[in-house]
Amino acid sequence: MARTNVTIKDVAREAAVSVATVSRALNGHENVAESVRKLVVETASRLRYQPHAAARSLSSRRTQTIGVVLPDLHGEFFSELIRGIDAVARAHRRHLLVSSYHGHPEEQGEALRAMRGRVDGLLVLSPYADRPGFLTDYLPQALPAVLINTYLPDSSYPVLSIDNFGGASAMVRHLAESGRRRIAFICGPQGNFDASERLRGYRSALAEHLPGAEAMELPGDFDESSGYEAGKRILAGRQRPDAVFAANDMMALGCLYAFNEAGVRIPGDIALAGFDDIPLARFVHPPLTTMRVNIAELGGLALGKLLVAIENEGVDDATSQTLVPELIVRESSTTSAGDAHNLRAGAPAPAIPSVS
Amino acid sequence: MARTNVTIKDVAREAAVSVATVSRALNGHENVAESVRKLVVETASRLRYQPHAAARSLSSRRTQTIGVVLPDLHGEFFSELIRGIDAVARAHRRHLLVSSYHGHPEEQGEALRAMRGRVDGLLVLSPYADRPGFLTDYLPQALPAVLINTYLPDSSYPVLSIDNFGGASAMVRHLAESGRRRIAFICGPQGNFDASERLRGYRSALAEHLPGAEAMELPGDFDESSGYEAGKRILAGRQRPDAVFAANDMMALGCLYAFNEAGVRIPGDIALAGFDDIPLARFVHPPLTTMRVNIAELGGLALGKLLVAIENEGVDDATSQTLVPELIVRESSTTSAGDAHNLRAGAPAPAIPSVS
């Protein structure tokens, strides 16, 4: 805490007005004589007066701060999410209080409760929030919140999530339309909502676009090594698929390694696709076809929704929203090199190939 | 803001004691009868009482919050830094208020000033903080702060930074000891402190370990494409170096691409090394020798230092600290594959090679 700091009283004394007038002048209220406002503003700036945030929060009941509660502060997903949230926060002059919890539900609960008096609203990411009553138990009542990428059947909070089902369906459709007939799927971890939605999308699109084709589902856990195992298992099987769709990019890369080790040609022998569009995806050889999830946009939209909820307090709008991922076709799923194209306009792939 | 929320008064009434007693009991003060404390704690938890942070901050003059002010919330560096800071913050039950500023010094200043009343101390990253008086102008007085990776000749704040000079020297020494005699250097952007320190380390170590060898310095700007250009220029030159040390990994990768394009063998013909150990470094072919900078540790140490400063207010301890990067030897700088070894104990490189 700043110790020797100038307060509103100092400004008032110096400008020879009351603290009420200083407050009004600085906060842009209408009812202040223009000459007085000028004097106050000038005095405040001369004294380098900065309102004390806690004091202001206590009396105005607004903190101008948004709480972001995440399970983890790790890697690409987190940093993209924060980046998107930050951009919107800055545009609206809001501060960001970030909080992470690892593991224990109680710890998560504490993280949420400790937000009281610190924030005007909450952005909560809780991928495994299947525990019923968890949020309602811990979320400070009357505190607006928006959930991100969270599965909650009948939430009283708006939820912003990725359309994993639609994305996976689109990928299967792409593979089918590229002429692939036997499409295998490497699953994500059991109990993970993203994973199960992607699996659902795979099954549904398979039934729609390749009626009669049998589903080939291999276990996985989103880690690269499980993709590698799945790849080896696929090669050991009697009947090889002509396409493999992994529930995320890391597994696709592990699978790619297994295929390369065995001399299987991609996409010649087997097409390969992932999900997420991690930075690595474009750098491996061949570059990986995948579904791009715009995490930054997800974060920005979530904060936008939250800000609206904060303005319209009382009006409960729990409408959820879904972000559709984008198909990025790269070489790993095309038959000829000329086929490869990126559906997204914009920067060309960086010139770091995986040369050998 | 939570609207209808239970306050300390409610707890006091319910437990039939004064608010002062509730405050003492909940804050673990000594002078409370054990039976009373029990009653209060139980009542508070029954009512789901959560102290209002702003009110507490205002009267106790402590926010339990640390401000983190960064130029950007982008990519690996940021996310690693925050991760390291967060780990320490959690261990000490501190909250994290993050703030980014883009561009304008005034905006940076505003970000700093707005921290008054919100935080107990500040972690500031300002890589180009050559503007004199900037920090002293804007940093709320009497607010402890620790600067990260910032060049400030005679700062009154402690600075925590990467030993870029030592790291670059160590790399040149490694190359020289591996038998390389003509070591070229791809520079970073002019005016960037990290870049100029690395250049200084290159020159110094060259003079020390290869006396008489002439320095070969190529321009660069930390971007991959400038590394690519430098690589082509190197190949076009009359006398080729037998090692290239790029001031960061991105440029090393661009250079690698140029070499591969030209059929130059690495490390056979030319050894290659970078700086940073970005995730990609181990995935390219051949895997890139580099200096690992432990960003998370940097962040954690900085917060540790700040917490000490907050405790010992008044005691001005502006001692700076430097983090020594670690040499990671990979295939790009070894003559035979058997030579390759990773100096760091721990996990083996992930099995995602850049196969072709």
Place this chain on the structure above:
DNA sequence: CTGAAAGCGCTTACAG
């Protein structure tokens, strides 16, 4: 060990 009261630095009806 406990309570009454002042005070932290603001904002905001309420009068005038």
Place this chain on the structure above:
DNA sequence: CTGAAAGCGCTTACAG
């Protein structure tokens, strides 16, 4: 348009 005063929800000397 302006000021005096109450109040936001806590903590902390000060008495007892």
